[in-house]
Amino acid sequence: MKLGKKVEIEKIKSATGKEVLKDIIPTEILLTVFLNNIPLSTLSCSPVNVYELAIGFLVNNGYIKNYNEINLIRKCADQLNIKNMVPAMSIKVETSCRDEATEIKNPEFIKFISSVCGNAEGLILNKALPKIKSSARITAEVILKLNQETIRLQKHKKEFGGLHCAALFDVSGNCLAIMEDLGRHNCIDKIAGYMQISRLQPSDKVIFTSGRLTVDAIYKIYQMSIPVIVTNSSITHSAVLLAKKINLTSIGYARGGRFNIYTHPLRIIKPYNLN
Numbered sequence: 001m002k003l004g005k006k007v008e009i010e011k012i013k014s015a016t017g018k019e020v021l022k023d024i025i026p027t028e029i030l031l032t033v034f035l036n037n038i039p040l041s042t043l044s045c046s047p048v049n050v051y052e053l054a055i056g057f058l059v060n061n062g063y064i065k066n067y068n069e070i071n072l073i074r075k076c077a078d079q080l081n082i083k084n085m086v087p088a089m090s091i092k093v094e095t096s097c098r099d100e101a102t103e104i105k106n107p108e109f110i111k112f113i114s115s116v117c118g119n120a121e122g123l124i125l126n127k128a129l130p131k132i133k134s135s136a137r138i139t140a141e142v143i144l145k146l147n148q149e150t151i152r153l154q155k156h157k158k159e160f161g162g163l164h165c166a167a168l169f170d171v172s173g174n175c176l177a178i179m180e181d182l183g184r185h186n187c188i189d190k191i192a193g194y195m196q197i198s199r200l201q202p203s204d205k206v207i208f209t210s211g212r213l214t215v216d217a218i219y220k221i222y223q224m225s226i227p228v229i230v231t232n233s234s235i236t237h238s239a240v241l242l243a244k245k246i247n248l249t250s251i252g253y254a255r256g257g258r259f260n261i262y263t264h265p266l267r268i269i270k271p272y273n274l275n
Contacts, residue, residue, distance in 0.1 A: 004160035052193030054091040060220040067196035131247035134227035136204040142173040184211025
């Protein structure tokens, strides 16, 4: 399935009036993730790296611990969601480690985001979570380059527009993977799936994302044990509280030769004149 589709539009300009032409816009699909034949969730996403997305979704949301638990993963034939007229796809995952229906239907992550209190932030922040353990450090110089490097490597957004991205770097600034999607959380899940498949160790890795960092995004980073998260956008107060609690270095507004360190700045090696 193609990442973009051509559509006919009417372009309106104050100077020249109406013009009929073709535009390329991103493709959206509905991806249903099954675990042991139980449908877990339907995700609105881009039709690329869907295996990585499904694996990352399962790990980051607590359905499975890691890629080693998976016995079989397969994509079902493309279809059409008749009700919404949206292209649809299914990923079916089989595992022998978590096969009780009650356990699958009620993973830890789903419990707290669907609480009858409706307060996911409070439940996450009050939860006892082990701290991220990593002695990795990264220079301010590397952080300042992440935004431009990610923009340079983002090939699909340049062609179709409308896409978020997440990129996986090591602390030296080498890009190991970049994922694009309609959803900022999907990008992070795709990185998680890539790391699981490639069996990459997280302790010296950095994730750069184009999306705003909220408490649920920080929780996904925690599940991945990544020590540093960087965004060129904003970060919410609850996300900062969670990052501080779990020993995660969180950085926002990393663009245009500047960035803000919100939590655990000791992982950042600053130039002498900035110390």
